[in-house]
Amino acid sequence: MTVHADYRLSQLDELEAESIQIFREAAAEFEKPALLFSGGKDSITMLRLAEKAFYPARIPFPVLQVATGFDFPEVLETRDNWVNRLGLRLVVASVDDAIRDGVVIDDGKTSRNRLQIGTLLNAVEQHGFTALFGGGRRDEEKARAKERVYSHRDEFGQWDPKNQRPELWSLYNGKLHGGEHMRIFPLSNWTELDIWEYLEREQVEIxxxxxxxxxxxxxxxxxxxxxxxxxxxxxxxxxxxxxxxxxxxxxxxxxxxxxxxxxxxxxxxxxxxxxxxxxxxxxxxxxxxxxxxxxxxxxxxxx
Amino acid sequence: MTETAGPNTGKLQMDLLRFATAGSVDDGKSTLIGRLLLDSKAIFEDQLEAVERTSTARGYDYTDLALLTDGLRSEREQGITIDVAYRYFATPNRKFIIADTPGHVQYTRNMVTGASTADLGLVLVDARQGLTEQSRRHAVILSLLRVPHLVLCVNKMDLVDYSEERFNEIHHEFTSFATKLSIPDLTIIPISALLGDNVVTRSQKMDWYAGPSLLHHLENVHVASDRDLVDTRFPVQYVIRPKSDAHHDYRGYAGRVCGGILKPGDDVLVLPSGLPSTIRGIDLFDTELDEAYPPMSITVRLEDDIDVSRGDMICRPQNAPSPTQDIDAMICWMSTSPLQPRQKLAIKHTTRMARALIKDVQYRLDVNSLHRDLDTKQLGLNEIGRVQLRTTVPLLCDPYEKNRMTGSFILIDEATGVTVGAGMINA
Structure with a gap:
């Protein structure tokens, strides 16, 4: 066999291949995953990768959005277009509902961002989600630089940064006990620039x-x-x-x-x-x- | 929409290099990484400002670039790097992912983790001290993990007056030590991370050194040929069956190519069933490919309607791994409670989960001296040793030295769910 020196992938193709592997692995191993969708460029990139991972079948999990009540209308419009085009189920967990139901307390001082935490964890429990795909990237922030692709959450939804599971090769460990869930970050190795270049290449709606x-x-x-x-x-x-x-x-x-x-x-x-x-x-x-x-x-x- | 999709059609023809660094505070590793990030403009102003603020608050005379890479609060407080941190930077030719790991012996497991995905390993020594126990250990671990390229940076050359003689001594010492290891490609570079000599550009102060600067080497080292393009290995990850009118009969086997080049028309064998078939088509999203190779994620369709499921492997009839339940492997143990004979664990190999029984701990390897301790019958936290296991179902494995993806596995404690061991299968 002739081996050509150019059997190599561009970095975007390699990142894409890695992310697709992560989506497929999690879909195979977790009983009830969901994709956290904020409407931002990272979640759109995730949807595009999930679309590719399972094509021509439908994405085999729902999309979960935590609505702050202060969402940009343009974002909601893009979300609906994506969900409709791919035929996905959309689950919306609203901060307003969570305040009304007493799940979180709006003391007037806490930002909506913080109130999203309680709203999200409540939705995870209510729907019994065992894995949530998140659009976090390690280049975003120092604490994220050390986070695993499969990031374990205990029964209180907490992350223990000093006690993370070692993650080797591309062998992800999806073992869970009752009440625990996994956050899965398929874009871990992408940078902001990679995301923009990918969205430009894919020509998808943002x-x-x-x-x-x-x-x-x-x-x-x-x-x-x-x-x-x-x-x-x-x-x-x-x-x-x-x-x-x-x-x-x-x-x-x-x-x-x-x-x-x-x-x-x-x-x-x-x-x-x-x-x-x-x-x-x-x-x-x-x-x-x-x-x-x-x-x-x-x-x-x-x- | 799909014209631009697919491999090698991206606008940018950059590729990707993953490298692992190991070292402690004193070697200047953080300074070196800080310099690579700074000089390639991967550090942003607000990040630099935050680090400058902290440095001033602590009364330092200089900006401590190590603060850039130490992410978690407890690490910043203790001033040590206790976990693997991933950093990103790019030059016009290549994107780099750095797995930055701690160097101390009590963090061997973190170093093993960082090295597991690396194409290249970077070891630092202080020119004044020469090889230390620590730098030897780093080289041993990189060689155990079969990281194909190794770069030894002889740092702090400014403190030995850029002495060629001193560099040659360390060069000689390391190359003779390296003969005991398996290092396919070794490059040794004299640098000063603090002053930038031979980091990004060639130094004026070491005209006796004819080799490349570190960054030039990182940009040009050839990594595509490290992948196995001969022995076809395709572990099935997920079976795609759309159950829709438009794709009523579609049945695709999705996964990542771990070895070889797959083409439509190829005769294949599905393991462990041993059933033969032929590749009908290879899909990447809505594009049909002429060929697929590592590390692509693709979907394979077969001519015959045979039973294939997750955990199976597609390979060629004359070139298949032999299914085995008896595994002989080097294991790096990552748990505080020791690995012992008769212990039962979960094992994950490619896309296959099974249970494993530890049959024997043959020896413990001293990663500093390469001495084999035959008397110890257990492995403690951060220890590496040769172990025999028996699995509940056959694994379709290759020796780790032939294929890092089909030759590796992880061990999971069934009670806690925690990853407790990393294994590399022996020939």
Whole structure:
């Protein structure tokens, strides 16, 4: 046999192959998985990979969304288009419902992001999900750099970073006891740039918010927040119209945008390649509070 | 939509190199990684600012780049790296994934974990000290895990006046030690991580050194040929049966190619049943492929309607692993309660789960001296030894030295569900 020197995969193809393997492995081993879908670029990438992993069959698990009540309408629209195109079951766990049912307590001081934790864990218990696919990437944040692809959660939904299961080769250990569940991160080895390049290559629908557009924004805490019912200018703040795009999409009250002229994915990629600030540092109020903010939220069961 | 999908059609023709580093605080490993990340612009301003703030708060005179790589709060407090951390950076030619592992003997299991997926291992020594017990151990572990490429960085050359003689001494010492190991490709580079000599660009201060800088070597080392393109191994992961009108009769076997090149029309054998068939088609999403090779995730369709399920393996009639229930392997033990004969554990090999009985611990390997301790009949935490096991069902395995994917397994404690051992099958 002639062995060609070019039997190699591009890095995007290799990442894709690894993620597809993870989806198939988890679908084979877990009784009741679900895909955590936020509507952001990482969850869209996950859906695309899951679509490829099981094609021509349907994705064999539902999509779970934790609705903060402050979700961008563009995100919900994209979510519905994806769910309809792939014929998926959508489970929505709403923070508002969780507050109403007393599952979580809104004391007026806790961010919606924190309230999502209780809402999510309650949904996991209610539906009996044993595995949740999350779009976390190790390049996002220091605590994530050490997280496994299969990340074990105890019966309280907690992560124990000092007691993680060793993870070798591509042999994932899916053993669980009653009440425990697994968080599975198929995008562990992807970087922000990989995600953009993949989405551009795949030509799939993403929320329009990711591309530069005109928007009324308020400068607050070093971030640009979108003006909305929930976000109104405080004393001394002004509303300005700017060309902006979002690098991450979360709770509208906490997710900032950046000034940008990048109105195509190719231009976004160009900007990302030369970006000098991490996406969370630039646009996420929830990670700014302390150096260990993400680690603390992850211990409690955050995705 | 599908025209752009599929292998080798991505816009960027970068490939991927996974490398593992091992070392402790003193070798300058964190400084070296920090420098690679910084010089390749993989560190962002806010990350650097956070590290500068912490360094100032602690009263350091310099920015401690080690803070960039020590992620968990307890590690930052203790000032040690206790787990495997993954870092990412890219140059125009290649994307790199670093598995950054602690160097101390009590974290051998973390080093084994990091090395298990690495194409290349990087060992650091301090030019003033030369080879230490620790650097020998790192080389032994990389060789046990069959990491195909090894780079020895002789660091802190600035502190020995960039002495060629000192470098040659260490070079000689290491190459003679390496003859006892299995290292297919060895490169030795004199560097100063602190000052950047021979890290990204060739140093002006060591004109006696004719080799590449570290980054140049990492960018150019050829890894595609490390994969086995001859012995076809395709463990079935998942059976795809759409049960829809459009794809009524579709039955595909999904999995990752672990070895060889698969093509439509190839005669194949399904193990353990031993039933023959022919590949009808190979699918990657909605594209039909002419061939598939490692490490692609694909779906194989067969001509014959035979019983194939998860855990089975598709291979070629004249080239198949022999199913066996008796396994002889090197095991790295990862639990505080020791591995002992008569112990029963769960075992995961490729896509197959079984139970295993430990029959004998033949010897314990001293990873510092390579001495075989035949008197010990158990393995403690972080110890490596040769072990015989018997499994409940036959495993379709190859020697680890031939195929890292079909030659490896993990052991799981059935009571706690925790991964307690990593195994490499002997020939």
């Amino acid at each position: 929320p329009s918010l990711y591309l530069a557009h005109k928007r009324r924004v308020i400068a607050r805490d070093g971030m640009l927040l979108s003006e909305s019912e929930a976000v109104q200018p405080k004393q001394g703040e002004t509303v300005e119209e700017k060309m902006v795009r979002f690098r991450t999409l979360g709770d509208m009250t906490l997710t900032g945008c950046v000034e940008s002229e990048a109105d195509t994915l190719a231009k976004v990629i160009e900007e990302t390649a030369v970006a000098r600030v991490t996406e969370r540092g630039a646009t996420r109020g929830d990670d700014k509070f302390s150096e260990a903010a993400m680690e603390d939220r992850k211990r409690e069961g955050y995705f």
